[in-house]
Amino acid sequence: MQTAVAFSTVSRHFGAVRAVDDVDLEIKEGEFFAMLGPSGSGKTTCLRLIAGFEQPTSGHIEIFGETAEGVPPYRRNVNTVFQDYALFPHLSVADNVAYGPMIRGVAKAERRKAADEALCLVQLPGYGDRRPGQLSGGQRQRVALARALINKPKVLLLDEPLGALDLKLREQMQEELKALQRSLAITFVFVTHDQGEALSMADRVAVFNDGKIMQVGAPEEIYRAPRSRFVANFVGSSNILPPELTERLAGNRSWASLRPEAIHIAAGEGQRATVTGYSYLGAATRLAVDMGGQRLTVLLPASSDVPAVGQQVFLTWQPSDLHLMEDEQ
Amino acid sequence: MSAASHAILPGRGGLFGSLSDVLWRNPRLMLFLMLTPPLLWLGVIYLGSLFALLAQSFFSIDEFSGLIKYEWTLKTYAELLRPANLDIIVRTVSMAVAVTLASAVIAFPIAYYAARYARGKWKALFYLGAMLPLWSSYLVKVYAWKLILAKEGILNWIFAKLHLTPVLEAWLAIPVIGGNSLSVSYTGTFLVFVYVWLPYMILPTQAALERVPESMLEASSDLGGSPVQTFRHVLLPLALPGIIAGSIFTFSLTLGDYIIPQIVGSSRLFIGQAVYAHQGTAGNIPLAAAFTVVPIVIMGFYLWMAKRQGAFDAL
Numbered sequence: 001m002q003t004a005v006a007f008s009t010v011s012r013h014f015g016a017v018r019a020v021d022d023v024d025l026e027i028k029e030g031e032f033f034a035m036l037g038p039s040g041s042g043k044t045t046c047l048r049l050i051a052g053f054e055q056p057t058s059g060h061i062e063i064f065g066e067t068a069e070g071v072p073p074y075r076r077n078v079n080t081v082f083q084d085y086a087l088f089p090h091l092s093v094a095d096n097v098a099y100g101p102m103i104r105g106v107a108k109a110e111r112r113k114a115a116d117e118a119l120c121l122v123q124l125p126g127y128g129d130r131r132p133g134q135l136s137g138g139q140r141q142r143v144a145l146a147r148a149l150i151n152k153p154k155v156l157l158l159d160e161p162l163g164a165l166d167l168k169l170r171e172q173m174q175e176e177l178k179a180l181q182r183s184l185a186i187t188f189v190f191v192t193h194d195q196g197e198a199l200s201m202a203d204r205v206a207v208f209n210d211g212k213i214m215q216v217g218a219p220e221e222i223y224r225a226p227r228s229r230f231v232a233n234f235v236g237s238s239n240i241l242p243p244e245l246t247e248r249l250a251g252n253r254s255w256a257s258l259r260p261e262a263i264h265i266a267a268g269e270g271q272r273a274t275v276t277g278y279s280y281l282g283a284a285t286r287l288a289v290d291m292g293g294q295r296l297t298v299l300l301p302a303s304s305d306v307p308a309v310g311q312q313v314f315l316t317w318q319p320s321d322l323h324l325m326e327d328e329q
Numbered sequence: 330m331s332a333a334s335h336a337i338l339p340g341r342g343g344l345f346g347s348l349s350d351v352l353w354r355n356p357r358l359m360l361f362l363m364l365t366p367p368l369l370w371l372g373v374i375y376l377g378s379l380f381a382l383l384a385q386s387f388f389s390i391d392e393f394s395g396l397i398k399y400e401w402t403l404k405t406y407a408e409l410l411r412p413a414n415l416d417i418i419v420r421t422v423s424m425a426v427a428v429t430l431a432s433a434v435i436a437f438p439i440a441y442y443a444a445r446y447a448r449g450k451w452k453a454l455f456y457l458g459a460m461l462p463l464w465s466s467y468l469v470k471v472y473a474w475k476l477i478l479a480k481e482g483i484l485n486w487i488f489a490k491l492h493l494t495p496v497l498e499a500w501l502a503i504p505v506i507g508g509n510s511l512s513v514s515y516t517g518t519f520l521v522f523v524y525v526w527l528p529y530m531i532l533p534t535q536a537a538l539e540r541v542p543e544s545m546l547e548a549s550s551d552l553g554g555s556p557v558q559t560f561r562h563v564l565l566p567l568a569l570p571g572i573i574a575g576s577i578f579t580f581s582l583t584l585g586d587y588i589i590p591q592i593v594g595s596s597r598l599f600i601g602q603a604v605y606a607h608q609g610t611a612g613n614i615p616l617a618a619a620f621t622v623v624p625i626v627i628m629g630f631y632l633w634m635a636k637r638q639g640a641f642d643a644l
Contacts (some may be wrong), residue, residue, distance in 0.1 A: 053547055073550040074558075086548035090566045090639070100552040101560075151552065 037208030487575020
């Protein structure tokens with residue numbers, strides 16, 4: 001499989017700020033790749049480096065084997081779905097979608113036909129004659145998607161495309177985007193700060209912090225085997241155990257991550273702990289417990305009995321769920 | 330028991346206390362009270378006098394006695410179409426078109442810089458630079474330009490120092506736009522008009538460009554648009570309402586001005602000067618009024634055309 005995008009030791013500095021700091025990255029062709037991180041972590045700058053809106057301060061970028069430095073955005077066969085959608089308010093929906101073909105000089109009737117097809121693809125048939133201002137947020141998002149996809153880009157970049165949508169719509173769009181990516185077999189690069197979105201949609205996830213990539217891997221790998229405390233905390237929530245405690249529990253002196261749902265309450269055996277609080281989440285119940293001075297979060301399935309606050313419980317987990325991390329002590 | 334322990338506080342009392350309660354309950358009354366004085370002013374004083382003037386254009390003047398005949402007639406409008414008067418209209422409209430186009434072309438890069446790049450003190454400097462010419466007396470500026478453009482003026486001196494005097498002379502030798510010196514040519518009038526009205530073009534253009542999000546330009550570039558195509562298909566259409574707003578100023582101000590062409594330029598009349606002359610010394614109020622109708626009709630037509638061309642679609 002070919003490499004779609006390759007970064008080698010790429011940095012992008014804004015004055016003293018290292019927005020992207022010495023990043024190596026390889027995105028494969030046809031992959032759904034997520035860049036996950038808090039705001040200011042450099043993920044959007046990475047996306048803009050691929051689109052060509054930013055030029056690297058140092059390092060080398062290749063898109064499908066060709067050097068990308070110094071190539072302006074309009075000469076890259078890469079399209080972007082912008083966070084604010086950036087639809088042109090003076091053009092109809094069809095003219096927005098047909099903007100790329102219009103620029104390339106495609107005849108009017110032909111590009112209108114292509115725009116109508118692209119609008120069907122994003123399930124907005126018959127919306128061509130409206131104005132962007134008359135559409136809802138979700139519909140605008142679909143138009144932005146159609147406007148990018150009509151150009152059959154080699155790579156589609158999506159900058160927090162679902163950020164402005166409400167929860168129900170977001171879940172629906174997640175599935176649609178995934179299905180669309182499967183059927184079109186275009187490389188998608190997706191920027192998000194929502195770990196749930198990254199885990200559910202992506203083939204691989206890169207977790208960003210402070211302009212660096214902390215970890216790259218399949219969602220299960222990132223979730224089950226976070227390499228650092230940052231990743232363990234940012235991707236899902238986790239109990240971070242200090243080296244002393246890990247040594248006592250597992251024999252290795254290093255930081256460890258223990259997912260709340262991996263902890264079970266057993267009768268009469270395991271680590272002794274006291275329940276200090278709980279919150280009901282619907283599908284599960286979250287317990288706060290105190291295990292010999294270490295506060296832990298435990299996630300119980302909805303069907304299980306919930307111990308009362310102040311009650312003594314015994315905690316168990318599979319030894320393999322206690323994941324050791326590479327952080328320095 | 331203190332007042333703070335009540336859920337509902339007692340009325341403030343007094344005239345203003347009860348008045349504010351009444352106004353709060355009747356927002357429409359408040360709006361009515363706020364809008365009536367300015368609307369009265371606009372309606373009666375401004376529009377009223379304008380219509381009184383326009384009504385005059387449908388009267389005519391008795392050619393022997395010089396008295397106004399108060400009978401409805403289109404005779405005065407027919408007089409507008411006499412070659413001498415038509416000349417004045419064509420001259421003024423051409424000048425207004427040229428001034429507006431030049432202002433738009435000069436203002437755009439300045440406004441673009443201010444909207445996209447200038448930050449902090451540079452932005453303040455921009456506003457200062459754009460507004461400063463508006464703060465000093467218009468007459469002083471026009472006379473200053475007369476000195477600059479005069480045969481013994483600084484512009485001629487600069488051309489001489491740069492050994493470019495032949496270029497200037499060749500320009501002045503062109504019929505119509507040339508003349509004895511810049512200060513008595515249409516070129517001079519044009520330069521002064523552009524200088525004086527430029528701020529009115531820069532500010533609305535800048536305001537329109539400021540409202541164009543950066544991502545809009547990036548989107549165009551992303552979709553394959555070269556800088557020229559992005560300008561043509563995105564930036565210009567989105568800035569057009571601002572440019573149109575600015576051109577309304579430059580166009581109508583040029584159409585109505587009677588001082589600049591009198592001080593700088595050939596002695597041939599512009600509409601403003603014609604109005605001034607007819608309502609003053611000539612005492613031909615109907616013809617002066619008819620001349621006033623010309624810019625109003627032209628502006629109305631211009632706005633209608635601009636709307637039809639979709640200039641305001643981005644608003």
